[in-house]
Amino acid sequence: xxxxxxxxxxxxxxxxxxxxxxxxxxxxxxxxxxxxxxxxxxxxxxxxxxxxxxxxxxxxxxxxxxxxxxxxxxxxxxxxxx
Amino acid sequence: xxxxxxxxxxxxxxxxxxxxxxxxxxxxxxxxxxxxxxxxxxxxxxxxxxxxxxxxxxxxxxxxxxxxxxxxxxxxxxxxxxxxxxxxxxxxxxxxxxxxxxxxxxxxxxxxxxxxxxxxxxxxxxxxxxxxxxxxxxxxxxxxxxxxxxxxxxxxxxxxxxxxxxxxxxxxxxxxxxxxxxxxxxxxxxxxxxxxxxxxxxxxxxxxxxxxxxxxxxxxxxxxxxxxxxxxxxxxxxxxxxxxxxxxxxxxxxxxxxxxxxxxxxxxxxxxxxxxxxxxxxxxxxxxxxxxxxxxxxxxxxxxxxxxxxxxxxxxxxxxxxxxxxxxxxxxxxxxxxxxxxxxxxxxxxxxxxxxxxxxxxxxxxxxxxxxxxxxxxxxxxxxxxxxxxxxxxxxxxxxxxxxx
Numbered sequence: 001x002x003x004x005x006x007x008x009x010x011x012x013x014x015x016x017x018x019x020x021x022x023x024x025x026x027x028x029x030x031x032x033x034x035x036x037x038x039x040x041x042x043x044x045x046x047x048x049x050x051x052x053x054x055x056x057x058x059x060x061x062x063x064x065x066x067x068x069x070x071x072x073x074x075x076x077x078x079x080x081x082x
Numbered sequence: 083x084x085x086x087x088x089x090x091x092x093x094x095x096x097x098x099x100x101x102x103x104x105x106x107x108x109x110x111x112x113x114x115x116x117x118x119x120x121x122x123x124x125x126x127x128x129x130x131x132x133x134x135x136x137x138x139x140x141x142x143x144x145x146x147x148x149x150x151x152x153x154x155x156x157x158x159x160x161x162x163x164x165x166x167x168x169x170x171x172x173x174x175x176x177x178x179x180x181x182x183x184x185x186x187x188x189x190x191x192x193x194x195x196x197x198x199x200x201x202x203x204x205x206x207x208x209x210x211x212x213x214x215x216x217x218x219x220x221x222x223x224x225x226x227x228x229x230x231x232x233x234x235x236x237x238x239x240x241x242x243x244x245x246x247x248x249x250x251x252x253x254x255x256x257x258x259x260x261x262x263x264x265x266x267x268x269x270x271x272x273x274x275x276x277x278x279x280x281x282x283x284x285x286x287x288x289x290x291x292x293x294x295x296x297x298x299x300x301x302x303x304x305x306x307x308x309x310x311x312x313x314x315x316x317x318x319x320x321x322x323x324x325x326x327x328x329x330x331x332x333x334x335x336x337x338x339x340x341x342x343x344x345x346x347x348x349x350x351x352x353x354x355x356x357x358x359x360x361x362x363x364x365x366x367x368x369x370x371x372x373x374x375x376x377x378x379x380x381x382x383x384x385x386x387x388x389x390x391x392x393x394x395x396x397x398x399x400x401x402x403x404x405x406x407x408x409x410x411x412x413x414x415x416x417x418x419x420x421x422x423x424x425x426x427x428x429x430x431x432x433x434x435x436x437x438x439x440x441x442x443x444x445x446x447x448x449x450x451x452x453x454x455x456x457x458x459x460x461x462x463x464x465x466x467x468x469x470x471x472x473x474x475x476x477x478x479x480x481x482x483x484x485x486x487x
Contacts, residue, residue: 021145021148042210046208
């Protein structure tokens with residue numbers, strides 16, 4: 001049974017794959033956005049913008065600056081007040 | 083050992099990708115323009131263009147394609163081919179410059195982002211919209227990708243950008259600022275807004291029913307140019323540096339000439355005086371007489387005004403009896419890439435000793451008193467000039483000579 005976390009992972013994976021061109025096999029929860037997925041600062045700005053667009057709300061500013069891994073991104077979305 | 087040599091070339095054009103295909107395309111002499119497929123032109127007045135079929139092995143990775151406009155993607159392919167051709171491994175990267183001209187840079191990025199912006203408001207621009215669309219992105223991308231840390235810039239003089247970029251590279255080498263310069267142009271203007279804008283100027287052919295026969299420089303029934311995309315890059319190198327590393331050269335960039343019409347933003351001066359001054363200056367720069375010239379690769383756009391005034395200019399520069407050919411008859415007009423694509427064609431004419439025919443020339447305009455090569459290629463001896471004349475009145479003429487010739 002797909003959990004909410006799985007659904008959010010799918011959402012983040014879709015954004016990484018389709019908007020930023022990250023190969024799907026590299027996308028895992030612990031993957032480091034910069035070191036493993038080779039995203040730069042512009043990619044991270046775009047990732048946050050795309051996800052905000054998908055969920056229809058702003059992601060929390062200070063927390064956005066702290067994201068390091070794919071799991072961090074998922075946590076950030078799950079923690080958002082809906 | 084002095085002078086500036088062409089030690090590598092890369093070309094990505096509707097009439098061929100890579101030197102061999104492009105040369106074969108020129109000698110075959112068939113127009114390579116076609117029906118627009120980059121977008122649906124619907125019932126637009128102009129539905130034809132020159133488009134590049136970029137092979138997978140020259141395409142950037144999917145991630146890099148998402149980070150670049152097609153303008154930079156075409157430039158990247160031309161750079162890669164030029165570097166493969168020149169084999170410049172082991173060159174000090176601080177002594178390598180990059181100059182890639184473009185008329186308007188990443189226009190599909192501009193169009194897509196403004197469409198999003200008008201629908202979704204100011205936050206709808208993509209994060210990379212600005213760097214992807216800037217005119218210097220092809221040059222910057224090249225410097226970053228290959229780690230070349232010498233001077234890196236773009237030149238924007240509309241349809242003379244590619245030729246002006248080659249002049250800038252020549253100057254970097256002759257003033258001692260660089261040993262090797264990647265110089266050329268890139269353009270990706272097959273975007274609905276841009277094509278429509280050129281159509282509104284009355285500059286484009288409406289020969290939609292005969293796409294491959296629509297680009298008709300010097301022809302009596304020409305009706306405008308066919309817009310095209312493409313890129314070309316020359317590896318320019320000081321003769322001393324090339325000799326020291328034992329590099330083979332295609333040709334020598336013997337000199338150049340430039341002038342400005344100071345007349346009108348889109349129309350050439352009706353006397354052709356500005357263009358003639360640039361041609362004459364190129365001869366002077368190359369230390370040549372009119373009798374030394376075996377080919378003029380014309381700007382030859384296929385617009386009513388350009389071709390007549392260019393003919394006057396060529397005659398005024400005392401080159402009225404020299405064989406003339408127009409690469410745009412095959413490729414269409416790739417704007418800021420045109421001068422670079424035609425520089426490649428001119429160098430290929432010098433190295434092969436063959437002037438390729440001008441395509442689609444069934445009947446030369448009686449107002450044009452030139453020896454336009456058509457039907458079949460012709461033998462070439464001596465110096466070859468490549469003309470580029472641009473919106474804004476920028477006139478640039480490059481002079482190429484056989485190595486040691």
